[in-house]
Amino acid sequence: MQPYKHVLVALDLSNEARQVAERGKDLASQYGAKLTLIHVVEPVIVDNSYDLMTSLPAELDDTLLDRAKTFLAKIASELDMGKVSQIVTLGSTRSEIFRVVEEEKADLIVIGTHGRHGVGLLLGSTANAILHGTPCDVHAVRIHS
Numbered sequence: 001m002q003p004y005k006h007v008l009v010a011l012d013l014s015n016e017a018r019q020v021a022e023r024g025k026d027l028a029s030q031y032g033a034k035l036t037l038i039h040v041v042e043p044v045i046v047d048n049s050y051d052l053m054t055s056l057p058a059e060l061d062d063t064l065l066d067r068a069k070t071f072l073a074k075i076a077s078e079l080d081m082g083k084v085s086q087i088v089t090l091g092s093t094r095s096e097i098f099r100v101v102e103e104e105k106a107d108l109i110v111i112g113t114h115g116r117h118g119v120g121l122l123l124g125s126t127a128n129a130i131l132h133g134t135p136c137d138v139h140a141v142r143i144h145s
Helices: 017-031 060-078 093-104 119-123 126-131
Strands: 006-010 034-041 085-090 108-113 137-142
Touching: 006 017, 006 093, 017 034, 017 060, 017 108, 017 137, 034 060, 034 093, 060 085, 085 093, 093 126, 108 126, 126 137
Parallel strands: 006 034, 006 108, 034 085, 108 137
Antiparallel strands: none
């Protein structure tokens, strides 16, 4: 088996994201691989048919992107990752992660899973979406609260 060369760590903005980032850092270190952190902001859809929705600022996506950039920078600093690549993008989480995997030639995605069972598992999640159709290996980190 070839060693991994580029580890892409997909993070949400939860308190548990640190566990996923730590695992990604450890794997990249173990394989001597490049490490990239990514967060995808799902676009906020404003439906003009609802009067209350029109009061949302048009800059909401920009605010969410800035928040995500700050979060990734904080995680990278706290875990002493140095000048790790950090990508924050807007779009469908699955599509954007797959796009970055292709563009950056990542060969391992590290993502968190909350270990749901039964209906929660059948309905799917971001981790489940990534597992199906991914162009590379996936390492799912079970989140411990």
